[in-house]
Amino acid sequence: MKAKQGKQPEGIAPLDGRPKGAGAHWGTVDFPLKRHHSPHGQVTAVSMMKDEGAYVIEWVAHHLVVGFSDLVVYTNDCSDGTDDMLVRLEELGLCHHRRNDIPEGIRPQPSALNYAQEEPVVQQSDWVMVFDADEFLSIRYGDGTLDDLLAATKAQGANGIVVTWRIFGSGGVVDWSRAPVTEQYLWAAPQTWNKGWGVKTLFTFSADKWKLGIHRPKMKTKWHETDFPDQVKWLNGSGREMEDYFKFRGWRSITRTVGYDWVQLNHYAVKSVDSYAIRKMRGNVNNKADKYNSDYWSLQDRNEVRDDTMLRYTNLRNDIIAQLLQDPVLNRLHHAAIARAEGRLAGLRQTEAYHELVADLAKASAVPITQIVAKPPQARDKEKIAALMSDVEKRRGAKAKADRQAIPKDPVEAVPMGSYQSGVVNLSQDATVEIYQNHSMKLPADPRVFTDSALPLIQSGKFERGLARRMPQVLTEHAKVLEIGSAAGFLSGHCANIRPDLTFNLQEDNPALRQMLGVVCALSNRAFNDRFILMDQTLGHDPAAGALAMIASVQPDALLLSDPRLDPDLLQKLLPMLPVPAPTQVFLYGRLLEQHHQRLPEVEALLGALGYVPDYGFDANIARGFRLKPPADPDDPS
Template structure:
């Protein structure tokens, strides 16, 4: 069993594409948590679950812990997790893209047969200059991204994990599983180039090309209008992180075009068509799109968010800085974070 675990909130226009794509590359099971949905995402997930396509569990917000971490705590004891051979935790804006062979999980496993885990680095896909929300496929609309080698911004060095299930994984994580005591997972891990890697933190810091074997296409922004909807909520794993112009600037790369994911486009379209042959699922999907359009219209009448939209429209794509400047910014930020930890008496974040 190849299991994908995710949390969703108000993702009705996007969830069918994401599930269709990951089924196409070889995931067999989906454990999906949802919380606080207003656009019918939860009803769509219930419908998919009734058809045996996914497993859906409501994850109502409780206490102060970020909702995604609550979901991962619940997931650890779920029977699907207990039975899974391979596990991945990803968000609906993250697509695993495998460059080996035909681009499926079997090709990835064959390329590194001894691997117990794959630390697959993010590749930031920007807005492609799109201002308006369009309900078409994300993987078709957004094809421009950051370069192969990118040290700064720091977020560009994060990764997601695909790993063999093992008893020593004491808990699941947003970026990597943890062993007992919170230590790094055991076994042989490889990075996006298939090279040995120790997942002692959630970053792969590299000044060289890092996507030779696989990458995560991270569509964190979408169009400017769609981004306005995203600003109306906190990130699911960090309630204190602002989604604002700074968030946009860190991610809006369009330095190069990367269309390699589109080799799976026929399979994705076929699967989505099969999903939408269910009249109820098709109705819920269209209702979710209508809800998003209404939220965008509401945001554009709001003083603060309409001002943000004008700034997004004016803002250029995020430049790729010279590597020497990337190094300087990285060192600057590292010193500032170390000083903050020293003042707080904290250990470095792993």
């Protein structure tokens, strides 16, 4: 059904600085802050809002900083002045406000999109993206603006980019705050969490060829059998070409198409408990009365991984907010909206329903990410999908599959898979994670510590399985073991559990991993004692000297080296200085092997010169083991 109301007049002809298709009220009030002039033409965001008054200023300021030239926002049934704020922003020449008069039987969001399809500002835009008021574009590429992102997109001959959601949770914040949304909430779901892989699409728009949609536009049927589909080239959020099927259908990324390296869409669906309480009482843009319940909170309150990319925009955004609030009308409306929200919250806090909600949400926050079920659960019906597909979609899909299968697989060098996150690991924020038995130890599936590739192994009980199976078998009887770079303590803890004859000395410089080591040992009932010792020594500023001091102190029979600071250059200095008697066993594995595997032949040659021979049968991508040859007997004729 095509909407008949709400279509705006064409307006006057564009002047310098005036958007194409702008309405008569646009820019009628002189204001120092001007809309962005993009080198890529008219780059337009289309959104819908209802009672977002407390957040409008930040949302507008952020997307002006990001580089949209135009913001078209539809409102319906506002009671907090959201619409008045947007009207004023239009008068200031920074936004386009449109009324969403909803026809009978149509939900608010599709209604707004019907209007946007006919809107002159949108129709005359070069690039268009549809997204919501709780979604903020976050660009990692280049200088963090659309200017750089679209330049890179166009450089590949592409005319669209499919941006995947990143679900941001409450971060444990309960109380209402006036602080910016993008600074309050810095904890998100892991990038690998496919329930958070909804998308929005930034693309070159033609009203004749595309019908606007919530997640992506729909190609009009009349173009399916033409050469137009071949002209569509969309990239994913990492700058890789999307698969052919997405030209026709789909609203989520899949494993082959997801990407976050260039850009993501931060989705702040819940915010704080107080913000959620206010929103729950006011309805939502699609009139889903039961949407804001504890199940929805569990789904959206994901806080497993810190992501502070948004902080790159702080200074510029704050500057624009300050400029916007210099307008007395906008200032008054903004503070009135905040006062109204805070007044409503004060009333809610006096009700039993509020306190029940807080308790329910606390329980919902405790639901581990692996137990989240998207509501409503709906299995993928391949037959139904096939029935809806046009013949051209089926032909192109079959050809794309055949092409993928026909491409010969180039030989790929096997490389070790990393188990631990690189860079700074931050454990200051509490996180709810599930615990899994792995061999004789228990491990938390904590994405702050373990990599995306390691988490499924932890969940299946197969973490570092090759090491866990082989190392207890090859360590010599009654050996004194020194492990430099114990990480979470899994390997030494497991070996100590099943080899009571061994003595382990564990050392780890990384404060967060050392903290996790304590957690893992406590979960596993692996007590520290005189044969399982957590050392206080560090590698310090001179890792070679620090390592030698530890080796001299412990005098190990087996030396396990995993700290990535022990790079090949450092090992070239360290190994020839091993004290006598030298360790009879040396193992290189873990983070050391992961980061320096390409140069380990240099280290292996040096160990050979020092009298060590390769041994113990490890996969070279898991560990490299070396045994010290006994000195030759001069009386032995052999």
